[in-house]
Amino acid sequence: xxxxxxxxxxxxxxxxGALWGISRSMARIHALLLATREPLxxxxxxxxxxxxxxxxxxxxxxxRHWGVIRRVHLTGERRDYYIAEDDIWSxxxxxxxxRKKREFDPALAALRKALDSxxxxxxxxxxxxGELEEILRAVERVLQRFLKSEEASxxxxxxxxxxxxxxxxxxxxxxxx
Amino acid sequence: xxxxxxxxxxxxxxxxGALWGISRSMARIHALLLATREPLxxxxxxxxxxxxxxxxxxxxxxxRHWGVIRRVHLTGERRDYYIAEDDIWSxxxxxxxxRKKREFDPALAALRKALDSxxxxxxxxxxxxGELEEILRAVERVLQRFLKSEEASxxxxxxxxxxxxxxxxxxxxxxxx
DNA sequence: CCTAACGTTCAGAATGTTCTGAACGTTAGA
DNA sequence: TCTAACGTTCAGAACATTCTGAACGTTAGG
Numbered sequence: 001x002x003x004x005x006x007x008x009x010x011x012x013x014x015x016x017g018a019l020w021g022i023s024r025s026m027a028r029i030h031a032l033l034l035a036t037r038e039p040l041x042x043x044x045x046x047x048x049x050x051x052x053x054x055x056x057x058x059x060x061x062x063x064r065h066w067g068v069i070r071r072v073h074l075t076g077e078r079r080d081y082y083i084a085e086d087d088i089w090s091x092x093x094x095x096x097x098x099r100k101k102r103e104f105d106p107a108l109a110a111l112r113k114a115l116d117s118x119x120x121x122x123x124x125x126x127x128x129x130g131e132l133e134e135i136l137r138a139v140e141r142v143l144q145r146f147l148k149s150e151e152a153s154x155x156x157x158x159x160x161x162x163x164x165x166x167x168x169x170x171x172x173x174x175x176x177x
Numbered sequence: 178x179x180x181x182x183x184x185x186x187x188x189x190x191x192x193x194g195a196l197w198g199i200s201r202s203m204a205r206i207h208a209l210l211l212a213t214r215e216p217l218x219x220x221x222x223x224x225x226x227x228x229x230x231x232x233x234x235x236x237x238x239x240x241r242h243w244g245v246i247r248r249v250h251l252t253g254e255r256r257d258y259y260i261a262e263d264d265i266w267s268x269x270x271x272x273x274x275x276r277k278k279r280e281f282d283p284a285l286a287a288l289r290k291a292l293d294s295x296x297x298x299x300x301x302x303x304x305x306x307g308e309l310e311e312i313l314r315a316v317e318r319v320l321q322r323f324l325k326s327e328e329a330s331x332x333x334x335x336x337x338x339x340x341x342x343x344x345x346x347x348x349x350x351x352x353x354x
Numbered sequence: 355c356c357t358a359a360c361g362t363t364c365a366g367a368a369t370g371t372t373c374t375g376a377a378c379g380t381t382a383g384a
Numbered sequence: 385t386c387t388a389a390c391g392t393t394c395a396g397a398a399c400a401t402t403c404t405g406a407a408c409g410t411t412a413g414g
Contacts, residue, residue, distance in 0.1 A: 001302070005294045012287030019280045023402065034309070035291060037301050042361075052404045057362060078412070079360070088309050103196045110189030114212060117182045124214050125178070132211070132265050135331070141338035154312070161318035200372065219391075229374045234392055255382070256390070357414085368403070378393080384386085 006035050010049070020095050025051055026059040030068060030084065030091075039072050039081035066091050093150045100143055108136050183212050187226070197272050202228055203236040207245060207261065207268075216249050216258030243268050270327045277320055285313050 001009075010031040017027030028049050033040060040048075046056040060082060063069045068091040072081050115129045146153050178186075187208040194204030205226050210217060217225075223233040237259060240246045245268040249258050292306045323330050 001291060001295045001299065005291050009287050009291035012284040016280055016284035019276065025403075034305050035295075035302060037299055053361085054363075054405065055403050058403090061362085084305060086305060086308065088305070089312055092312070099196065103193055107189040107193035110186050114178060114182050114186035118178045118212075122178065122214055125212060128211050128261060128263060128265070131263065135266055135269070135334070138335045138338035142334065145338075157312070157319065158315045161315035161322075202373075230391085231375060231393075232373050235373090238392085355414100357412100359410105359412085361408105361410085363406105363408080364404105365406100366404090369401080371398100371400075373398070374394105374396090376393105376395100378391105380389105380391085382387100382389085384388105 001035060006032075009035055020092065021099060022095065023059070025049070025055055026063060029056065029059050030063055033069055033082060033084040034088070039074065039083045041079045041081050043079075045082070066094060089154050090150060093147070093153060096143075097147050100147065104136075104140070104143070108133075108140060111136065178212060183209075186212055197269065198276060199272065200236070202226070202232055203240060206233065206236050207240055210246055210259060210261040211265075216251065216260045218256045218258050220256075222259070243271060266331050267327060270324070270330060273320075274324050277324065281313075281317070281320070285310075285317060288313065 010028050013031035013034075014024045014028035017024055020027075028051075029045055032045060032048060042053060042056050042060065045060075046053050049056075060069065060071075064071060068085050068088065069082050070085055072083055074081055111129065111133055115126070115133055118126050118129060120126075146156060187205050190208035190211075191201045191205035194201055197204075206222055209222060209225060219230060219233050219237065222237075223230050226233075237246065237248075241248060245262050245265065246259050247262050249260055251258055288306065288310055292303070292310055295303050295306060297303075323333060
């Protein structure tokens with residue numbers, strides 16, 4: 001891979017970090033390690049990306065915490081080196097789980113409480129909050145099924161992308177309790 | 178609905194704004210309008226939420242732009258009033274479409290380019306980037322199908338939440354070109 | 355024991371995002 | 385025409401996030 005392409009990949013992946021909610025630097029380091037066969041040390045990484053050692057150190061720590069990179073030791077070398085783990089899916093999965101718990105669940109709970117305490121005569125409000133609750137409940141169910149198991153979810157994703165019989169114009173079935 | 182509950186709902190919805198990528202104030206205004214039967218004016222909204230008129234004005238404009246609130250005029254009143262539209266789904270749908278286009282698509286394109294220009298002998302890197310590409314391609318297909326039509330997508334969501342035959346342990350089918 | 359190479363931490367700097375409020379334009383009514 | 389009520393805008397303030405780099409702890413080798 002030529003330098004320009006590698007750089008483009010690193011930067012794009014860095015930008016997309018915002019989509020998962022991880023910082024630019026973290027995402028760039030991850031991308032660099034993904035795109036490099038040899039283990040890299042802190043200094044190399046920081047120099048290559050033009051960031052400070054301190055920042056690099058913190059990002060590497062956090063990436064290890066997410067389980068997406070691994071620290072390795074080369075014989076005869078004192079430094080720590082890092083390589084990307086193979087399970088990229090793991091990171092996406094964990095971040096999704098975390099965000100659901102921290103951002104989605106509390107909002108849904110508050111919505112339900114608001115709906116409960118809305119008096120009968122508030123027709124319009126009940127209808128609106130009810131519609132919203134229905135949507136979010138559906139989202140929640142999908143997420144629950146999807147986030148149940150890290151392995152299964154990847155299979156589901158691939159399955160869904162290929163062949164789910166979405167209801168084109170037929171009516172919906174219900175099989176679930 | 179009592180004041181405390183309404184307030185809790187408004188604040189939770191505000192926090193969840195981050196999940197869709199809209200600002201706290203915008204989300205809070207939207208929540209307030211959802212939870213109120215009567216149309217509200219700029220001044221009432223700003224006072225209730227403790228934000229400036231300027232900010233309120235801008236948020237209302239943007240919310241109108243997303244099509245999730247509507248400006249109404251009360252006879253004999255000079256002020257503009259606002260009420261929530263019923264299609265909350267619309268906002269979620271449009272934001273999702275926009276973010277896919279702006280954040281997801283470029284990253285996938287860069288990844289594909291990186292993969293193309295990775296020489297054959299870089300086994301490990303090709304494998305890693307290949308896995309990532311496979312995941313993102315699956316995500317893209319799901320998003321494409323899902324974001325095709327605003328109406329259909331809501332039906333899909335509810336369908337998926339209830340009865341999709343995810344591949345428990347069977348093998349995947351392919352029907353798509 | 356001393357030194358140099360290295361990793362880590364965190365206070366404060368830099369940057370990015372959101373909000374405020376004063377200035378301005380518009381309109382209805384006097 | 386003038387005034388007051390209203391909506392809008394945007395420069396800069398306030399705030400939040402991310403990054404830097406100096407200080408520090410640890411360890412290997414001398």
